[in-house]
Amino acid sequence: MDNPYVCFDDMIAARRAEASRSILVQVQSETSLPDLYNYCCKFGNIKMLHYYSCGQNNFILIEFSETESVKAVLEFGTHLETEPVIPVRSPLLWFRTNKKKIKNLSRADNVISAGSIPYSSQNLQMPDNEELLRLLRDCETVSDQMMTLYLHSKLNDIGSRLRFLTARQIELMLCGVFPHIQAIPFGSSVNSYGKLGCDLDLSLLLDDITVNNNSRLVFQAKTRLNKRTSVQRQMEVVADLIQLLLPGCSHVRKILQARVPIVKFNQDLTFIECDLSTDNTAAIYMSELLYLLGYIDWRVRPLVFTVRWWAKEVMLTNSPHPGHWITNFSLTLLVIFFLQRENILPSLDFLMKTAGPEDDRVTEDGINCTFLRDLSKLPQPEQKNSKSLAELLLRFFEFYSTFDFATKAVSINLGTTINKPEPVAPMFIINPLERLLNVTKNMNFEETARLRIEAKNALSEFSVNAVHETFNDKKNWGLADLTRNQKKPPSEQYFSGLLKTPLKNGKRLVRVEELFNNTVENEVNGH
Numbered sequence: 001m002d003n004p005y006v007c008f009d010d011m012i013a014a015r016r017a018e019a020s021r022s023i024l025v026q027v028q029s030e031t032s033l034p035d036l037y038n039y040c041c042k043f044g045n046i047k048m049l050h051y052y053s054c055g056q057n058n059f060i061l062i063e064f065s066e067t068e069s070v071k072a073v074l075e076f077g078t079h080l081e082t083e084p085v086i087p088v089r090s091p092l093l094w095f096r097t098n099k100k101k102i103k104n105l106s107r108a109d110n111v112i113s114a115g116s117i118p119y120s121s122q123n124l125q126m127p128d129n130e131e132l133l134r135l136l137r138d139c140e141t142v143s144d145q146m147m148t149l150y151l152h153s154k155l156n157d158i159g160s161r162l163r164f165l166t167a168r169q170i171e172l173m174l175c176g177v178f179p180h181i182q183a184i185p186f187g188s189s190v191n192s193y194g195k196l197g198c199d200l201d202l203s204l205l206l207d208d209i210t211v212n213n214n215s216r217l218v219f220q221a222k223t224r225l226n227k228r229t230s231v232q233r234q235m236e237v238v239a240d241l242i243q244l245l246l247p248g249c250s251h252v253r254k255i256l257q258a259r260v261p262i263v264k265f266n267q268d269l270t271f272i273e274c275d276l277s278t279d280n281t282a283a284i285y286m287s288e289l290l291y292l293l294g295y296i297d298w299r300v301r302p303l304v305f306t307v308r309w310w311a312k313e314v315m316l317t318n319s320p321h322p323g324h325w326i327t328n329f330s331l332t333l334l335v336i337f338f339l340q341r342e343n344i345l346p347s348l349d350f351l352m353k354t355a356g357p358e359d360d361r362v363t364e365d366g367i368n369c370t371f372l373r374d375l376s377k378l379p380q381p382e383q384k385n386s387k388s389l390a391e392l393l394l395r396f397f398e399f400y401s402t403f404d405f406a407t408k409a410v411s412i413n414l415g416t417t418i419n420k421p422e423p424v425a426p427m428f429i430i431n432p433l434e435r436l437l438n439v440t441k442n443m444n445f446e447e448t449a450r451l452r453i454e455a456k457n458a459l460s461e462f463s464v465n466a467v468h469e470t471f472n473d474k475k476n477w478g479l480a481d482l483t484r485n486q487k488k489p490p491s492e493q494y495f496s497g498l499l500k501t502p503l504k505n506g507k508r509l510v511r512v513e514e515l516f517n518n519t520v521e522n523e524v525n526g527h
Ligand code: CTP
Pocket: 186, 187, 188, 189, 191, 194, 195, 198, 199, 201, 282, 283, 284, 286, 287, 327, 328, 329, 431, 438, 439
């Protein structure tokens, strides 16, 4: 069902190599495939063609067997004399029709039907809500529904390829000054919790300072300013280059005052929103940690996907802009912590203790990112938790509907709660790698309370019976129950509404302060 475990570094290296052998070509329609295939064969052996469309736009990603073939394509490629373009060469191209060749199409079509062209066609976007509900209705158990949701929403092969090709385009732009530069995807694009259409977080890793004591030829170089200022200046320049030079890149925004300065932009040819940062090595290791945890137990990812989906449905997330609400990353950490409490996942401290010298990693800023990477060396827990996905989901809602966010902080490192280091913070999730930071620093009291309230609501909607029974009566049931209240007003109004108005089924919600004092149930019968 899932791919076998490949260690994170190998997965990243394989995807980067794949991107370096690939080009993306915009075509008229899927029927251009044979023509394009025949045309590109002259540049080298083609491993695979991947077709996708978005609206009226059709694209074919071609993976060659050798990087040299991409070089040959770019060498032979052309600009249009008739258009005043900046003469940039990038692996993003379009295929012009050759009227003379159209006659040959039927012959080439035969080649395709004979199965001799390695070709796949995949979706870029999630199924729409109606389709998703239909899929959920057709399942036999809630656990099946969770698995179906996961399998239909997770980032697919073409999604990963396009993300790495988007990164490659930036590397190619900068490799003249930094020959070894790497643009490394991190976050949900690679941590195995990404869904179709997720954003692309990218970190530029500039070349390391080269120290070669045997060389007498020393690079002439500029003195670096203070590190933060220098990063901000570099990002500013990179943003301008992306805006001015890179085909497909638009809507470039610089957010340079943030703790981690970033440049946001859209890549309109791969349909990806990107957040670019520099030297964000700790975040890459964080992605590696999440990736690894996702492989320890098969239930981790379907549960994370379901919780993230539920949070969007009940509008705990669902805003494209950052704000006081919980993020997908924080939700993922809440699920991981819950699974640690269920004895399904180990604590990070345990992974650190079991690490070998080959796992030693410390970032330039001194952040210790050492943890066991070879899963075959992970000791199995003494007591095995064999709960189904549905039982875990129910337990998750139970766990967080009564969680004492007022005094406790979540520690993935220990796998237990600790007293909150900052009592004024409404929710505190210790950043597992940078332990002084709170991952949920952005959250306010209202959004923290809303998480608990919605978990409680989910618990009552999603009755214990639903977990054990199986349905197939073609009505919405199980997970689909959690979506019934989707048409709620936006978050702040919704929240103040919760304080005052009676809720359906004769239940009402009590005040948020009471929730925090943990003295009163948040739902009481409203007679
Ligand atoms: N990250 C972090 N600390 C934070 C926020 C983010 O270490 N306080 C890192 C995590 O590795 C996270 C990545 O930055 O996965 C990207 O953050 P973000 O895009 O917010 O989350 P994603 O996991 O990519 O989820 P989404 O699909 O919502 O983009």
